Amino acid sequence: MLTPTASLIIKNASQLVTLHDPQKIGPKCGNLMTNLDIINNGAVAVNGSRIVAIGETNKLLKQVVLTRRAKVIDAERRVVTPGLIDPHTHPVFAGQRAAEFELRITGRSYMEIAEAGGGIISTVDAVRKATKNTLKLNGKRILDRMLSFGTTTIEAKSGYGLTTRDEIKQLLAIKELNDEHDIDLIPTFLGAHEIPLEYKNNPDDYVSLICNDMIPKVVARNLAVFCDVFCEQGVFSPKQTRIILQTAQAYGLKLKIHADELSNTGGAELAAEFDAVSADHLVFAGDEGIHLMQKAGVVPVLLPGTTFFLGMNQAAPARLMIEKGLPVALATDCNPGSSMTESMQIIMTLGCLEYKMTPAEVLSASTLNAAFAIDKGSEIGSLAPGKFADLVIWDAEDYREIPYHYGGNMVSSVYKKGVKVR
């Protein structure tokens, strides 16, 4: 074995949570590992942007050669984990919907909220009026917060433009934020987020616009990796969803679905049929859908912040999915209407308290499984030689303190591709 050269070493971690066990990682998606493959008194060696070695501190220090200007960081009494990954977000928008939040608390119905100017359409109005630069400025504030809470990679959706021009404006903002910000953004085209008002009476025409105009242009400009559809009663029917997914697939986009969020519409089954990379929400997913997702290797992305924020009594069947061997991932669903948060830490707490996932499960779900949910499992999400050096050092000696210590920020520092960014 060649002696690795290191430009950065983080050593003496009370727990180096690697999630690295090659035996347990399948070709397509990570297992839901309750064994986090923790190295006590662990160290990680980095050269440039990538990890070159992991191991027990004393052993690792003997194995690597330091570059002349190498940095050695002491993480004594601190946990080190992979950077958090947030695989479902809507971070580029304008305005806020705090008034709608207030109305919902006082028991107002969705219709009353819409009449009072709330709902997705209110954000669509604001986004259409905003310039790309305004969207970027707003997005940057959100990304800054995400980074401060330990998130190093996110998936980022369009879906508040709902015209070809405004969807592309949102995707351009996402692209430029990806270029300029420390956080990596994986772009998803979500023209099928809602039927815009001007198509309320002829939604199939909007589906045609998506398929014949939006998708071709988005793909031609290389603005999206994924295509996503909000498959739900009153939004896009399974039939419409199928048309959009077929088109997106033909154009080479990878697929995601907003599935079974508010009712069981067969979204999980559809995700399996189309070999989607992930199916998201899944609050009302049934046994058959879960079984088919497992067979097809679709990653379930659960959003406990959304059910919490919307005051829903029902939780996604996380425990059933885990029992069936699905690699559950978690995400913030960061958006101004149904989940206004940037913190994967509160999502981990909610995963524990509301979805009955263990601290080990929520950490897997926010790192390695989240990486597979955006098809980046080979590059990020665990600490292993060859992977990007995306790391968080925590103000905690035991990883279980991260979800246990709720509503705050337990991050001590954040490294993105080997560089300290927080």
Added chain:
Amino acid sequence: MLTPTASLIIKNASQLVTLHDPQKIGPKCGNLMTNLDIINNGAVAVNGSRIVAIGETNKLLKQVVLTRRAKVIDAERRVVTPGLIDPHTHPVFAGQRAAEFELRITGRSYMEIAEAGGGIISTVDAVRKATKNTLKLNGKRILDRMLSFGTTTIEAKSGYGLTTRDEIKQLLAIKELNDEHDIDLIPTFLGAHEIPLEYKNNPDDYVSLICNDMIPKVVARNLAVFCDVFCEQGVFSPKQTRIILQTAQAYGLKLKIHADELSNTGGAELAAEFDAVSADHLVFAGDEGIHLMQKAGVVPVLLPGTTFFLGMNQAAPARLMIEKGLPVALATDCNPGSSMTESMQIIMTLGCLEYKMTPAEVLSASTLNAAFAIDKGSEIGSLAPGKFADLVIWDAEDYREIPYHYGGNMVSSVYKKGVKVR
């Protein structure tokens, strides 16, 4: 009217949330004000540690004379509120109980958790073994986090020592933290937090120890303002609680009660009978208890973080209390077992989502009503001439964004007694 002199002005706030309407504030406790008395484009003038004027920016700037070295801060597009007040915390302890959190999620019973080394008694063990300086170091980390989340005053309880020596050790740590830290700590003696193991078979003897040894010594050393009792089945009975409260009252301590947290034991009624300053938890408080509290002017301190963290289905009857005219306050209950958080912001969100309080109500509950809950309503909790200049500038244009934006930290900066501390 004399022209006020100002050493600090914070101007142009999109909303200056004053909570200052002399018409609405009773002699003992603040009303639960849904009208926050907001001044748009507001300003606050401070001289030294105290507020000297509030008003619309242009008017206020004409009314005050600046000292030579005065600072003028522009809070444009930002909300300014009183510093948050956390009127129920247990911030001085040793160890953590993340393993117990994990056990609870997996459905283990209280008995199993106690057998696995959890429960209050496990923290008592750790605190008895810790030095005062260790307790202070641990407490300082918690206070630093509280301050970063906008809290400027807290109530702080003992109750993890359960011997005279160890209770005094905890109270001394609290006293020294109060001297050294920017946050003001109001000390509460809570020797009656749990029956220590050595008294399990003769709890009345422990009550005698509290009354005949602890309280006299605590009072002689001037280490507490309040005395609190955990009145609950299996902890201190109403009869034992009464004995302790009578003794504390005779020694000049003000009173608080952990009342009706896990069952209705008549704690609310007892609080009213003893004219306690606050009754806390109140998850199972009944109509009669609420009525008596209202008549006696007892402030209800609700702890939605605790019911959330313990996965309890029942919420305190916040809406009923508000309808009955009680000035509801909120607190973190910051402690390692049942509510490991330092953030009043997540508590405000939980007040909205779980207790159905409006954003205006949770802000009143975390400022002015919280001040009355620790008998400091005349000094802090609202922005009014004469009060201490404890202020938070928020990264929000509308106060409703504070609870709406959940799980994060919306603080831009914090002033304590006129000094920028964050």
